[in-house]
Amino acid sequence: KDVFKVSILNRGGILGVVHSSPKEEFYSSDKETLLANLRVALGGYAAEKIKYGVTSDGVIGDFANAMSLAHNMVWRLGMGEGFIGDYFLMPKEHISEDLKEKLNSQTREIIEKEYKKAEEILKKHWDLAQEFVKILLEKEELDYDEIKEIFDKHGLAPYSHK
Secondary structure: OEEEEEEOOOEOOEOOEEEEEOOOOOOOOOHHHHHHHHHHHHHHHHHHHHHHOOOOHHHHHHHHHHHHHHHHHHHOOOOEOOEOOOHHHOOHHHOOHHHHHHHHHHHHHHHHHHHHHHHHHHHHOHHHHHHHHHHHHHHOEEEHHHHHHHHHHOOOOOOOOO
């Protein structure tokens, strides 16, 4: 997905938001795209941990998105290791505690793995992150061209996950 706007203006209790649009005209996502979205959702948490060593309650919405996405990947989309199918369709009484634990374990593993990747990306490009924050604090909102300019300066596309 391309990020077309970033804002830190307070709207309805939301402290900041990243607006993205689907690349081209695709509205379904493959596993790699979903994992990249997970890294984005966990990026604020990772950045707070890197910069301050602690986190704030500002990550609650990001965590809700990350947990929901990882849970659906494993439980509904067949993206867990060795578990194919939509387990939401099974009657609850037909899902054993062992199976629930295995699916939940995979959900946790995906989140932990993508958090580590988000942290690595931020550490590798910390100068870019700091510059981005400085400019965002000054302007409060950045559109696609402004975002692209910052990333181009550092030799990256705004949607790169390398």
